[in-house]
């Protein structure tokens with residue numbers, strides 16, 4: 271047994287909603303899918319799951335030996351664990367060499383700079399003095415980010431003072447990891463976009479249309495596919511950027527490239543995710559091939575599916591927090607009756623303020639109507 275190229279069983283490390291949404295795609299293709307969860311949770315009722323710590327080499331190795339390819343629901347598996355899996359002959363996609371750039375924003379900025387990709391101006395900083403020097407050259411403001419461990423806006427802070435990140439420098443020094451913070455110019459953007467691409471180990475790629483993402487308090491609230499006013503050059507440039515990153519970094523599986531569209535009409539790379547991404551949830555209902563099916567095809571090195579939209583527009587709205595009391599399903603009788611054309615996805619998570627507990631997608635030819643339907647349906651699940 272154990273990992274062998276050419277097999278059709280996939281092991282997903284991490285048991286969040288992304289792993290959960292890979293399961294229906296795996297079932298439809300007749301694949302075997304297993305999930306390594308930290309605690310028995312969302313995927314357990316749907317797939318064979320193991321429970322264990324993704325930071326523990328023996329746990330991950332034992333899990334990996336039962337499948338043909340290992341992939342991820344999140345980016346937190348330590349490099350040392352990943353590299354040992356590869357050393358033991360296990361097939362891992364994305365590979366540790368690629369995944370490191372989604373794990374560490376400093377490595378990512380350095381590598382994208384080498385590839386000549388457009389980015390916000392940035393610098394690695396190790397002290398308040400470094401930060402002060404950057405701010406002085408950038409209008410007195412900047413965005414400080416932890417290189418590792420941030421998500422959903424945690425680890426991102428707008429500063430206007432050289433001492434605005436002192437607590438982070440102290441915390442990094444205390445846990446022995448040393449220096450790495452980065453600072454970026456505060457980009458004046460018109461909107462945020464995301465470009466999804468899938469790439470197989472053999473090199474085939476497929477892009478979805480570029481989408482617009484709407485963030486609230488650092489969390490993705492809504493996605494419009496395709497991004498309005500994105501026909502022509504904008505879509506081409508976004509796709510070219512994603513192609514350059516996917517092949518330049520050797521990404522395998524789905525890659526999401528988060529972009530800023532600046533007020534002076536440039537596209538700048540914000541950050542990368544090497545897995546299915548919130549900006550691609552619309553594709554389950556809105557595209558010929560969903561990002562979850564495509565990720566499985568890509569990591570198994572199977573031919574990729576078509577990524578055309580099934581309808582001219584799709585709007586995905588996250589259900590953030592969920593009902594103040596009871597479950598998402600308690601709201602089904604009213605919500606489903608009011609919005610029969612909308613697709614509702616619930617992740618089996620307990621409602622909690624700010625938590626992503628599900629999403630809804632509406633598709634159709636009239637963007638205003640589609641957005642109205644999706645927002646209206648999502649509102650049934652939030653108080």
Ligand code: ADP
Nearest residue numbers: 390413420421422423424426454455456457541
């Ligand atoms: P996370 O890893 O938490 O997703 P991001 O780097 O994507 O962090 O930043 C979260 C949000 O902060 C972005 O979606 C954007 O709205 C804002 N942001 C990040 N970097 C910049 C920047 N350089 N200029 C302006 N806004 C930024």
